[in-house]
Amino acid sequence: MALNPEFIGRTYPAGPSYLVGREKIREFARAVGDSNPAYLDPEAARALGYADVIAPPTFAIVLSLDAANAALFDPELGLDYSRVVHGEQSFAYTRPICAGDELIVTTVIEN
Numbered sequence: 001m002a003l004n005p006e007f008i009g010r011t012y013p014a015g016p017s018y019l020v021g022r023e024k025i026r027e028f029a030r031a032v033g034d035s036n037p038a039y040l041d042p043e044a045a046r047a048l049g050y051a052d053v054i055a056p057p058t059f060a061i062v063l064s065l066d067a068a069n070a071a072l073f074d075p076e077l078g079l080d081y082s083r084v085v086h087g088e089q090s091f092a093y094t095r096p097i098c099a100g101d102e103l104i105v106t107t108v109i110e111n
Contacts, residue, residue, distance in 0.1 A: 004078050007109050012070045014104035018063050022099040025055045032056060045098075052099035060091045060103075067105035 022042070029039035034056050037044035045053045072079060097103070 002078065004076055007071070007074075007077050008111060010071070010109045012067070012107040014106050015067060015070075017102045017104050020055065020059075020097055020099055020101045020103060022053050024062070025053050025059065025097075025099055028059050028062065029056055032058065042099075050096065050098055054099075055097040057091070057093070057096075059097055060105075061089075063103060063105045064089070064091075064107075067107045071107050071109060 026040050029036065036056070038048055038050065038054050039045075039056055040053060042052050045051075048054075071077065072081060072084075
């Protein structure tokens with residue numbers, strides 16, 4: 001079954017906000033094998049000018065998975081998830097994610 005082309009350009013509204021926790025950042029950094037002190041040690045992060053530990057750039061995937069489910073499992077899309085190969089995903093940042101930030105995610109189907 002082909003995907004419904006009417007979904008191109010569709011935007012899914014943001015769900016509940018996500019409060020970024022220091023331990024969540026540390027857990028993620030350890031899971032991806034990144035020992036950057038700014039990700040693990042609040043004092044190291046403060047020495048770099050941040051209020052608390054910052055997250056690796058890929059941390060945003062944690063939030064995007066839940067947000068994407070609304071689109072991926074919409075029956076009108078016509079997606080057979082068992083045949084999906086991840087092709088591309090992007091994030092737009094204006095600064096690093098920091099412990100204590102409260103974030104929201106908006107999902108947009110571009111193509």
